Amino acid sequence: EAGVTQFPSHSVIEKGQTVTLRCDPISGHDNLYWYRRVMGKEIKFLLHFVKESKQDESGMPNNRFLAERTGGTYSTLKVQPAELEDSGVYFCASSQDLEGRANTEAFFGQGTRLTVV
């Protein structure tokens, strides 16, 4: 079974440019999460999809960040325009939804390392 995959693994862009990160969750997982780790600090929640709907986007830092999950399959996270402080590792995770109960295990992708110069 394929795990959570993210693309690209690395991205270096200039300040002001646009970058789109992609996440393919594990097939059948309705829950999809985006997290970010900046400068070796804690991994911070960005947002949560249930299928194609945004369940919680309280962690999105500002309106330069836009996440979509059309069709409830893969998700994209666009940063436009990118700023220096957006540099970090962006992780995607997915989990099953067990009859409305929380699943204890979330499966993470390897992350996209974004560097804004």
Next chain:
Amino acid sequence: GQSLEQPSEVTAVEGAIVQINCTYQTSGFYGLSWYQQHDGGAPTFLSYNALDGLEETGRFSSFLSRSDSYGYLLLQELQMKDSASYFCAVRDQASAGNMLTFGGGTRLMVKP
């Protein structure tokens, strides 16, 4: 708000036992998870505690005390491959999305 505290770095020798502590302050609490991350890799699930007590999985054990808002990860018979970062994370019961709030991570270095 939510906050989790764990040591930033721990060093131990092969074959030893190490305990990584985690204290948390959360508005709601559903359970404490532990994740392992090797450099450049994906965080991988290690354990989950919803109730007080010790959960054992091979060389790794995790403990939770809800009354003390405290947990720890215990790694026994350390191997070089255990060198990694270890994150504790709280699942917030108040959140319908069951998202995780992570600690800053503990970097474990295992030496020969």
